[in-house]
Amino acid sequence: MDETALLAAEIAELKKHRNAVVLAHSYQVGDVQDIADFVGDSLGLSREAAATDADVIVFAGVNFMAETAAILNPTKTVLIPDPKAGCSLSDTVSARDVLRWRSEHPNGLVVSYVNTTAEVKALSDICVTSANAVKVVESLDRDRDLLFLPDMFLGEYVKQQTGREMDIWLGECHVHAGIGEQELSDRISSFPDAEFLIHPECGCGSSCLYLKPDAKIFSTEGMVNYAQSSSKKEFVVATEVGIIHRLNKKTYGKRFIPVKESAVCQYMKMNTLEKIRDSLRSNTHVVRVDDDIAAKARRAIDAMLAVV
The missing domain is CATH 3.40.50.10800 (NadA-like)
Structure with missing residues (x-):
């Protein structure tokens, strides 16, 4: 059994022991998405956090997401694997x-x-x-x-x-703002028959109105749902590249090309299997929000x- 499989098995045992769930954003690395109980966008994660009956929630995302989970679950323990996982926005x-x-x-x-x-x-x-x-x-x-x-x-x-x-x-x-008109134009030239899926946070959003008027503007979850139902086989995707792993898992026989290969959120990628394991094992790092603010x-x- 390789290291990834060993960590996944250890996390599964810890989750069972502590009645815990792992919630992961679609921008997480593939290994983290694969061991999560739920993977989704901010809205889906918020709803899942509000509905869970777990005693412990490990939030593989960034700080504001873990705060939201804590606000929605004042009697539960919410953990973030890396407290330095911030958000430039x-x-x-x-x-x-x-x-x-x-x-x-x-x-x-x-x-x-x-x-x-x-x-x-x-x-x-x-x-x-x-x-x-x-x-x-x-x-x-x-x-x-x-x-x-x-x-x-x-x-x-x-x-x-x-x-x-x-x-x-x-x-x-900073990640979405860096996906601009030039990157979009280059992909249109290289993949003229592909369907274009654009996140509305992207800097290229307004360019789509004239460069690619048939592009679809979606949240990350909207991208997944659309790609599953579309008859198209090739998609160019404008958002953080972590979504490509989820798109590949949710579809069969389709190709997904990021508009920008380097569109990587270093904060999202701070969460690792080792940190999730350690968070569950040692109860770190607990997310707390002032009662009045919450x-x-x-x-x-x-x-x-x-x-x-």
């Missing part, structure tokens, strides 16, 4: 920034992407993911000012789809989860 906005906007728009609404800290969520009216952002914004009162944060590319996409006037925070994910943040998260 969530780092672009702070609670102070939200308070400043609210002081200038006292009747305004704050819509926060889940890629935010618990403190920012606590000051928000509702959270969204890339999977439901359009639907959520469409449901909100158009007579009130609205701030969408923190991703400017997702915000612009939502604005285009809804026709809603809103303030958009100028934040970005209660306020939960209202915004619950409002998101209520949008079907």
Whole structure:
């Protein structure tokens, strides 16, 4: 038995002993996805975290995701294998920034992407993911000012789809922002017959409107669902490359080409089988959120989860 198989077996035994589950984002390395009890996007992971009856949740993702799981499960133990797994997007906005906007728009609404800290969520009216952002914004009162944060590319996409006037925070994910027009143009030339699946956080999103008008804009989960049902056999995918492993597992006889091979989130890749094993074995690292902040943040998260 090789080292990967040994670690997987050890993790399975620890999960059984502690009544634990491992939740993994689709951007995790393949070995981590393979041992997870659930793999998905932020919305799916949030719903799974809210529904689990496990005593321990090991969150193979980044900090804001583990915080969300802890907020939704105040009586459970939530562990993150590497506490240094941050997020360049969530780092672009702070609670102070939200308070400043609210002081200038006292009747305004704050819509926060889940890629935010618990403190920012606590000051928000509702959270969204890339999977439901359009639907959520469409449901909100158009007579009130609205701030969408923190991703400017997702915000612009939502604005285009809804026709809603809103303030958009100028934040970005460093990985998705680096997937630009040149990379998209190169792939269009190389794979003219392929179907193009684009994440709305990508810097190439607006370019798609004229370079590849038939491209599909999807969340990571939307990409998986579409690829499974499509009759196409070749897809070019614009998001973090970890999704390719999941796409390959969920489909048969189809080819997936990343728009940019180097679109790798170093924070997501901090989670390893060794760290998951150690986290379960030693109960490290426990994710804790201040009770008052958690209660306020939960209202915004619950409002998101209520949008079907």
